[in-house]
Amino acid sequence: MNSDEAIPTISDAEWEVMKVLWDTPGLNAPEVHARLQDRRTWKIRTVQTLLGRLVQKGALGFEKNGREYLYHPLYDAETCRRAASNSFITRVFDGRLAPFLATFVESTELSAEEIDELKRLLEEGQEK
Amino acid sequence: MNSDEAIPTISDAEWEVMKVLWDTPGLNAPEVHARLQDRRTWKIRTVQTLLGRLVQKGALGFEKNGREYLYHPLYDAETCRRAASNSFITRVFDGRLAPFLATFVESTELSAEEIDELKRLLEEGQEK
DNA sequence: TAAAACTGATTACATTCGTAAACCAAAACC
């Protein structure tokens, strides 16, 4: 499992596909399609296109099993999420996390429980 | 200043332009171009294209001043950042902020000072 | 006042993205 250097850029639609395969690696195209049913109305062709593009980008690999291809991520979710987060925070918040968090805290989009959870996370991070 | 409903989607390149105009509203194209010099090597034509697209999208407005156009944001930065953040967190983290923050806390990308600042932010939010 | 310089409008062009249809090969079924 690769984990550094040149993490491919994953588009909006492609994220959905990646999430399925992080959850369950080794699916073929119809299986990935099936698992997307509840969230996306994509045709199987669309899913295959996305799978193909992700393979080209180096985000997914596959093994042939008879005539079918079993796809699996080449980067773990954590690594990709971090790369995407860094890129987002850089672009929108000039790399500063505090204003980002402030955005959420100030709007009412965080429950008290979530705030507690986030504080706990920060405290854990601080101890290390 | 508009602040809700149908906030336009702003592309990567367009964010740079918006930031300049949030910082100093009422600039014309050459002035925006000048302020981007240190960060981007765009030609003035490129900047003009981005300005035009942002006007089309309804993210910017302008007044004519003689033959020049003075551009200004139609949404405040806070509103646009919030919309972008929500969209990002939904796409990459399925709408859950905690895993997002965990990503940063676990990597060494936060200094102790930043963690303190974030905790303070959360506490302030909690009191309201 | 004709040319140069400045400012914006129109047009361009390759890449990526979202969304597939058409086509082809293998496997299963009749």
Next chain:
DNA sequence: GGTTTTGGTTTACGAATGTAATCAGTTTTA
């Protein structure tokens, strides 16, 4: 074994994006 089904490959096509060049009008300057 020919036909249907299944799974993958190639091709498509419009919208958005990054990155401008060319064209045109206005103002300044020689």
